[in-house]
Amino acid sequence: xxxxxQVKTESVPKNIPMDLGHVKIxxxxxxxxxxxxxxxxxxxxxxxxxxVLAIIGPSGCGKSTFLRSINRMHEVxxxxxxxxxxxxxxxxxxxxxVYLRRKIGMVxxxxxxxxxxxxxxxVVAGLKLNGFRNRKALKEIVEKTLKQAALWxxxxxxxxxxxxxxxxxxxxxxxxxxxxxxxxxxxxxxEPASALDPISTAKIEELIFELKKDYTIVIVTHNMQQAAxxxxxxxxxxxxxxVEFNDTKKMxxxxxxKQTEDYITGRFG
Amino acid sequence: MEIVKESDTHKKLQDYFRKSREKAGASRKTxxxxxxxxxxxxxxxxxxxxxxFAVLVFLLIIFMGWEMYSHSxxxxxxxxxxxxxxxxxxxxxxxxxxxxxxxxxxxxxxxGLIIAVxxxxxxxxxxxxxxxxxxxxxxxxxxxxxxxIPSVIYGLWxxxxxxxxxxxxxxxxxxxxxxxxFLFQGAPYGFGMLAAAIILSIMVLxxxxxxxxxxxxxxxxxxxxxxxxxxxxxWEVTKIILSYAKSGLLGAVILGxxxxxxxxxxxxxxxxxxxxxxxxxxxxxxxMASLIANEFTEAASELYLNSLIELxxxxxxxxxxxxxxxxxxxxxxxxxxxxxxx
Ligand SMILES: Nc1ncnc2c1ncn2[C@@H]1O[C@H](COP(=O)(O)OP(=O)(O)OP(=O)(O)O)[C@@H](O)[C@H]1O
Ligand SMILES: [Mg+2]
Numbered sequence: 315x316x317x318x319x320q321v322k323t324e325s326v327p328k329n330i331p332m333d334l335g336h337v338k339i340x341x342x343x344x345x346x347x348x349x350x351x352x353x354x355x356x357x358x359x360x361x362x363x364x365x366v367l368a369i370i371g372p373s374g375c376g377k378s379t380f381l382r383s384i385n386r387m388h389e390v391x392x393x394x395x396x397x398x399x400x401x402x403x404x405x406x407x408x409x410x411x412v413y414l415r416r417k418i419g420m421v422x423x424x425x426x427x428x429x430x431x432x433x434x435x436x437v438v439a440g441l442k443l444n445g446f447r448n449r450k451a452l453k454e455i456v457e458k459t460l461k462q463a464a465l466w467x468x469x470x471x472x473x474x475x476x477x478x479x480x481x482x483x484x485x486x487x488x489x490x491x492x493x494x495x496x497x498x499x500x501x502x503x504x505e506p507a508s509a510l511d512p513i514s515t516a517k518i519e520e521l522i523f524e525l526k527k528d529y530t531i532v533i534v535t536h537n538m539q540q541a542a543x544x545x546x547x548x549x550x551x552x553x554x555x556x557v558e559f560n561d562t563k564k565m566x567x568x569x570x571x572k573q574t575e576d577y578i579t580g581r582f583g
Numbered sequence: 584m585e586i587v588k589e590s591d592t593h594k595k596l597q598d599y600f601r602k603s604r605e606k607a608g609a610s611r612k613t614x615x616x617x618x619x620x621x622x623x624x625x626x627x628x629x630x631x632x633x634x635x636f637a638v639l640v641f642l643l644i645i646f647m648g649w650e651m652y653s654h655s656x657x658x659x660x661x662x663x664x665x666x667x668x669x670x671x672x673x674x675x676x677x678x679x680x681x682x683x684x685x686x687x688x689x690x691x692x693x694x695g696l697i698i699a700v701x702x703x704x705x706x707x708x709x710x711x712x713x714x715x716x717x718x719x720x721x722x723x724x725x726x727x728x729x730x731x732i733p734s735v736i737y738g739l740w741x742x743x744x745x746x747x748x749x750x751x752x753x754x755x756x757x758x759x760x761x762x763x764x765f766l767f768q769g770a771p772y773g774f775g776m777l778a779a780a781i782i783l784s785i786m787v788l789x790x791x792x793x794x795x796x797x798x799x800x801x802x803x804x805x806x807x808x809x810x811x812x813x814x815x816x817x818w819e820v821t822k823i824i825l826s827y828a829k830s831g832l833l834g835a836v837i838l839g840x841x842x843x844x845x846x847x848x849x850x851x852x853x854x855x856x857x858x859x860x861x862x863x864x865x866x867x868x869x870x871m872a873s874l875i876a877n878e879f880t881e882a883a884s885e886l887y888l889n890s891l892i893e894l895x896x897x898x899x900x901x902x903x904x905x906x907x908x909x910x911x912x913x914x915x916x917x918x919x920x921x922x923x924x925x
Contacts, residue, residue: 416814
């Protein structure tokens with residue numbers, strides 16, 4: 315039934331057949347709306363498990379909206395979607411968003427630590443929401459996640475300082491630590507390094523490389539080199555449509571669509 | 584082709600900037616600049632002007648305090664500190680002690696706040712975080728409308744609706760339920776501390792709720808998103824937002840307190856106007872503002888008049904102390920994290 319529906323829709327891109335391995339999230343004929351404006355147009359894509367999928371495309375083409383509909387954050391901005399997003403055989407629209415978002419973590423473009431909480435409490439904010447209170451275990455988790463986020467050495471002596479007392483790059487890594495502390499299965503990143511200097515950016519890219527051993531990662535980026543460096547697969551969006559979804563190497567060496575080529579070579583966008 | 588065009592605009596821009604700089608240079612030679620010194624006339628002028636206003640406000644406060652002090656010198660000499668520690672206010676025998684009014688002012692205001700703060704912040708949370716937008720606008724408008732009603736109308740409503748209701752229903756009920764509580768002793772007149780507290784709470788509610796709503800709305804959306812993305816429920820998100828906004832909310836509460844302490848008309852209409860201290864909420868009391876308003880025209884002797892002005896001075900000083908204290912409190916909650924680079 316579903317397959318037939320999918321084939322019927324015109325704008326489903328004819329993807330290059332690829333071996334994606336195990337599919338973690340399957341997006342089927344997704345459209346997203348703000349009011350009556352359709353900002354995502356019938357997108358279908360399979361997101362492979364424990365790989366990095368990069369999403370590229372010009373500003374305003376719907377990358378963030380696409381990303382947010384995966385963990386239903388579009389609802390916070392009062393958007394609506396049609397179509398289906400399946401994670402591990404479950405329809406996300408049928409999962410309680412609170413539970414869903416604990417399974418699918420998110421890192422935002424602008425670092426947004428909680429300024430009223432200490433560095434320590436920022437890291438475990440999600441765990442505390444879950445009712446987790448064991449101080450000793452929390453300490454271990456804080457150390458482990460901060461090390462994972464390549465931040466431990468820089469903040470280990472200021473765990474009691476406000477989360478806002480860190481530099482921008484440190485704040486972003488703190489936000490990443492906060493996201494992975496709850497041990498999600500998927501991490502969505504919306505231009506996580508766009509506000510950072512080259513060194514912090516490099517650290518975050520290394521981090522993504524480490525994280526994909528355990529997590530499925532979807533990252534939105536405006537930086538072509540970054541997409542090429544960190545991702546296994548790349549999806550190119552244009553005006554709300556998925557133009558091309560390809561193996562990253564192929565995408566950047568031999569894109570199959572003229573539009574993609576124009577975009578990644580910087581001819582428009 | 585295009586490059587030529589671009590450099591054309593560029594040149595025009597440069598010309599424009601050069602000209603405007605020359606203009607500014609010309610104006611530098613006016614005599615005002617000589618007085619004011621520095622190079623940018625507008626900025627300096629603006630800075631000095633605003634500084635002048637700030638100093639004026641400060642001077643005005645000092646001046647008012649000094650005026651009140653000098654006009655109450657008779658009672659200050661006669662009663663000393665006894666003025667604020669004595670409980671007898673008896674114009675007939677020329678004995679003036681302000682403690683019952685100080686007590687009445689503080690207690691009625693604090694009780695009013697105890698009712699108004701949870702309600703007001705609750706309304707603000709609803710308006711800022713939960714209400715759908717079609718409901719938010721009219722509701723916000725209505726709460727702000729409450730703030731614009733003249734206080735004498737609240738007073739009338741108090742006399743004709745609130746007081747009878749308290750006298751016939753609420754107060755007998757409270758006395759029945761808690762027969763031994765020191766809070767509910769004495770005859771249920773309706774007029775009294777409880778009525779004043781309720782009136783005050785209704786009057787400060789719109790202030791607290793509308794300011795708190797603005798403060799909650801000004802919390803960056805990224806905070807909400809961060810919390811939601813961690814899998815927070817609506818209530819948990821609200822808690823995080825409240826903690827982010829707490830110094831602002833504290834400010835809103837203080838503004839409400841200021842309003843309650845100074846409120847005169849509505850309170851005097853329902854509090855019973857008796858200069859006494861009673862722990863019972865059902866008993867009548869008096870506030871500084873109402874006593875001044877009620878007795879000012881009757882003050883026949885110099886000492887009486889001086890005592891009333893000293894009472895005003897006490898009210899003035901208490902207001903200032905509360906405001907300073909509140910500022911410190913707001914600062915101390917802000918200071919912890921406002922130093923952040925982003
Ligand atoms: N909360 C919102 N309300 C209404 N329209 C929105 C909202 N958020 C996004 N849009 C619209 O949806 C479209 C896609 O926006 P989106 O943020 O997904 O773009 P993007 O690809 O992430 O852009 P950028 O690269 O600049 O971040 C835009 O046209 C935008 O105007
Ligand atoms: Mg975006």
